[in-house]
Amino acid sequence: MVENSKSILVIGGGVAGIQAALDLGDMGINVHLVEKRPCIGGKMAQLDKTFPTLDCSICILAPKLSECYRHPNITLHTLSEVQKVEGSSGQFSVEIFKRARYVKEDVCTGCGDCATVCPVRGVKNYFDVDLMTQAAAYIPFPSAVPPAYLVDKESCVYLNYGICGLCIQACGAEAIDFTQTDTSLTLDNISSIIVAAGYSLIEDTVPLKKFGYKKYKNVISALEFERLICASGPLEGHLKRLSDGKEPKKIAFLQCVGSRDERNKDYCSSICCMYTTKEAMIAYEHDNNLETYVFYIDMRAGGKGFQKFLHRGEDEYNIKYIKSKIAQISVDNKGNPKLVYENYDTNKIEQLKVDLVVLATCIIPPEGIDELAISLGIELDENKFIKTNPFYPMETTREGIYVCGCVHEPMDIPRSVAEASSAAAKAAELVRGGEF
Numbered sequence: 312m313v314e315n316s317k318s319i320l321v322i323g324g325g326v327a328g329i330q331a332a333l334d335l336g337d338m339g340i341n342v343h344l345v346e347k348r349p350c351i352g353g354k355m356a357q358l359d360k361t362f363p364t365l366d367c368s369i370c371i372l373a374p375k376l377s378e379c380y381r382h383p384n385i386t387l388h389t390l391s392e393v394q395k396v397e398g399s400s401g402q403f404s405v406e407i408f409k410r411a412r413y414v415k416e417d418v419c420t421g422c423g424d425c426a427t428v429c430p431v432r433g434v435k436n437y438f439d440v441d442l443m444t445q446a447a448a449y450i451p452f453p454s455a456v457p458p459a460y461l462v463d464k465e466s467c468v469y470l471n472y473g474i475c476g477l478c479i480q481a482c483g484a485e486a487i488d489f490t491q492t493d494t495s496l497t498l499d500n501i502s503s504i505i506v507a508a509g510y511s512l513i514e515d516t517v518p519l520k521k522f523g524y525k526k527y528k529n530v531i532s533a534l535e536f537e538r539l540i541c542a543s544g545p546l547e548g549h550l551k552r553l554s555d556g557k558e559p560k561k562i563a564f565l566q567c568v569g570s571r572d573e574r575n576k577d578y579c580s581s582i583c584c585m586y587t588t589k590e591a592m593i594a595y596e597h598d599n600n601l602e603t604y605v606f607y608i609d610m611r612a613g614g615k616g617f618q619k620f621l622h623r624g625e626d627e628y629n630i631k632y633i634k635s636k637i638a639q640i641s642v643d644n645k646g647n648p649k650l651v652y653e654n655y656d657t658n659k660i661e662q663l664k665v666d667l668v669v670l671a672t673c674i675i676p677p678e679g680i681d682e683l684a685i686s687l688g689i690e691l692d693e694n695k696f697i698k699t700n701p702f703y704p705m706e707t708t709r710e711g712i713y714v715c716g717c718v719h720e721p722m723d724i725p726r727s728v729a730e731a732s733s734a735a736a737k738a739a740e741l742v743r744g745g746e747f
C-alpha cells in the first residue's frame with residue numbers, strides 16, 4: 312500500500328473487477344476490491360472452457376486471482392458489500408459491511424480438516440450451482456482466493472446451538488474463530504469507484520417453467536452444463552444425466568431462453584450463440600459419437616473470429632443448427648425429453664427426441680442491483696443494468712463512478728477485460744490528475 316495516498320474502490324471481484332484492480336495496482340495506485348462472495352473469480356471461475364479459443368477457463372483466471380491476492384497495492388475485502396457512499400468525485404467516503412468468516416483468513420492453511428470433521432452435510436454449494444452439497448465448513452473451490460475456508464452461519468451446529476466445535480479441535484493452525492462478528496468499516500480518501508458487479512441468470516420464470524426446468528432432471532441450464540462437464544465439477548468431467556447417470560448421446564441446446572422475448576426480457580443476452588456452440592464442441596470432444604442440435608432464432612457472431620468459430624462447429628464438431636421456435640418439451644417415462652418445434656427452414660412442425668436439453672438462460676443484472684444503485688447514487692437503465700452515456704460508455708450518471716463488465720450489459724470475457732482496463736484508466740485520472 313502506498314502510504315497516505317488516495318485509493319480507488321472496485322466493487323465486484325469477477326474477471327472485470329480483477330482486471331481493473333490489477334491495472335490500477337500496477338500503476339502504483341491503492342485499490343480496495345470489495346467482493347460479496349467468500350472468494351473472487353465470479354462466473355469465469357465456474358466455466359469449463361472459454362470461447363473462442365477453448366482454453367481452460369480457470370487456467371487463464373487462476374494466475375490473475377493469485378496476482379490480485381499478492382499485489383502490494385490491492386486490499387481484498389471478501390464477504391463484503393458497500394452500504395453507503397458519501398462525498399463526491401475525488402473524495403468519496405465509503406462504508407463497507409463485512410460478514411464474519413468464522414475462520415481467520417490469514418491463519419487458515421486451506422488443509423480442509425475442518426470440513427472433514429464437520430458433521431453437517433447437505434449445505435448448498437453455489438459454486439457448483441447447487442448440483443453438489445458440502446459441509447458447513449467449506450471452501451468454494453480448491454484454488455479459491457483467498458485460500459481460506461469459511462463456516463456457513465445458517466447450518467453450523469456450533470453457531471446455532473453452541474454445541475459441536477469439532478472443527479476447533481481439528482484445526483491444527485487454530486484458525487477457527489467463532490468470536491468473529493459481522494463488522495462495518497469506513498474507507499476514506501476514495502477518489503473514484505468502479506462498479507464491476509457482473510450478472511445473474513434468470514431462474515424460476517415462465518420460459519424456464521415452460522421448458523420443464525427444475526421439473527425434468529434432463530433439462531438443465533447452460534451454467535449447470537459447464538459445471539457438469541468440468542473436470543473439477545461434481546461429475547469430474549464425465550458428462551452424465553442427472554436422472555439415471557447415463558451418458559447422453561443426443562443433446563439439444565436451446566438459445567434465447569427468456570431473452571429476445573417481449574413477454575420476458577426483450578434484449579439479446581449477447582453471448583449465448585457463442586457459448587452454446589462452445590458447449591456443443593466440448594461435449595463432442597468428450598464423445599465423438601455425440602449428436603448435438605442447436606435450436607436458434609438467428610445466430611449472432613459479432614466478434615473477431617466468431618463466425619469462423621460457428622463454421623467450425625458445423626464442419627468439425629458435427630453440430631446441427633436448426634432455425635426454429637420451440638413449442639413444447641415433454642418427457643417420456645424414461646426421462647427422455649421430446650421437443651416439438653416449428654422449423655423455419657422447412658416450415659413444418661417437427662419433433663426430436665434427445666437425452667438432454669441445455670437452456671441458454673437470459674443474463675440479467677446481479678441480485679441486489681437496486682440497493683447497490685441507491686447506495687452509489689447512480690441510475691439504472693430500463694433493464695436495470697447500469698445506465699451510461701453511449702459516447703462515454705464507462706461513465707455512470709454520477710461523476711467519479713465508472714462501470715465495466717456485465718453489470719453494464721451482457722458481454723463476453725474479452726470485452727469485460729477491455730472495459731475493465733478502460734474504466735481503470737478513467738478512474739486513475741482522478742488520482743493522477745491525468746498525469747502518468
Ligand SMILES: Cc1cc2nc3c(=O)[nH]c(=O)nc-3n(C[C@H](O)[C@H](O)[C@H](O)COP(=O)(O)OP(=O)(O)OC[C@H]3O[C@@H](n4cnc5c(N)ncnc54)[C@H](O)[C@@H]3O)c2cc1C
Pocket residue numbers: 322323324325326327328345346347348351352353354355358360361362363391392393507508509510511512533534537582586589677678679683715716717718722723724725727
Ligand atoms: C453458461 C455461460 C458460459 C459462458 N461462457 C463464456 C465463454 O466461453 N467465453 C466468454 O468470453 N464468456 C463466457 N461467458 C460470459 C462470462 O461469464 C462473462 O463475460 C464474465 O463472467 C463477466 O465478468 P464480470 O466480472 O463482469 O461478471 P461476474 O463474473 O458475474 O463477476 C461479478 C462479481 O461481482 C460480485 N458482486 C455482485 N454484486 C456485488 C456487490 N453488490 N458487491 C460486491 N460484489 C458483488 C459477484 O459475486 C461476482 O464475483 C459465459 C456465460 C455463461 C452464463
